Amino acid sequence: MTAGWAALVAAALIAVPLALRDRLPDPIATHWGPSGAPDGSMPFTVSLLFQAGLWTLIAGASCASALVNAGMLRRRASRMALGALLGGGGMFFLGLQAITLSANLDAPGWWQAGHLGWGALLVPALLVLGGWLGALLGRPGPDDLPERGAISTRKVPLRPGQRAVWVSSARNNLLVTLGGSVLAAGVGLTVLALLGGDGTLWIPAAIMLLVGLVGVTFSSVRVQVTEEGVVLFYGPLRLPRKHIPITQVERAWSEELFPSNVGGWGIRGLPGAVTVMLRGGECLVVGYVSGGRFAVSIDDAENGAALLNTLVARVSTGPGAR
Structure with missing residues (x-):
């Protein structure tokens, strides 16, 4: 499916401009200034080969990486990241070509190409939509979470009724x-x-x-583990925030993750398989009772996971045990 989508996008990036060749100036406008007027151009052939070649390079490298590292496709987060990259990237290139050709269509010269206007918002909108759909398509299937025996089950010794809080933060x-x-x-x-x-x-x-x-906002995060669960505060104003109730947590562990594992920097994935990647390395990973996981790159993740496991066990054996 991924190879078919990559080939389809590449074919569209070549076929559509060639079909409209007689209605396009040469060179064509390829850059617009803050005023919305064209201020840069490329020869028609160079523009066509640049877009198609860049997409082929990105898609080909992604597909090759998935083939070489077959194990990554057994993890839901990796499949979703690959789907988001190819879906978002493909829609981005198609949208970019659409507004470029539309502005140049029937223009006597590139400097007389039309203004982009609000149509410029189409490209980032398609990027987000394509990434979301691609990640959604990559979600079905198995998810190779670490076996219970393969992850640390260390807990923090707490006396009955003793309260504890773990707080850590990270910033890129x-x-x-x-x-x-x-x-x-x-x-x-x-x-x-x-x-x-x-x-x-x-x-x-x-x-x-x-x-x-x-x-x-999303270049820094503060994570807090309490008896209520896990709370994430984003940005310098600590807004927005995300709360994972303790009753939704099955287990937690520390895991080494890098941008290449999850599809890049920032917030990656869909609900049920989200990673907040601000820097590669130690991450706190929360496994949900309903399946799936949530990961965040944070310092001292092992101690945070240990406390969270302790609090989960306390809830599980308490009067209101699930």
């Missing part, structure tokens, strides 16, 4: 810097749009503000 400084820079650029464009009355700046300003805000 590169993502913080990039997110902050994009957010600052978005604020600057917003100020220019307000002072100069240039309506063409609102679209790039809105995109930069959104991307920057998301980048800053």
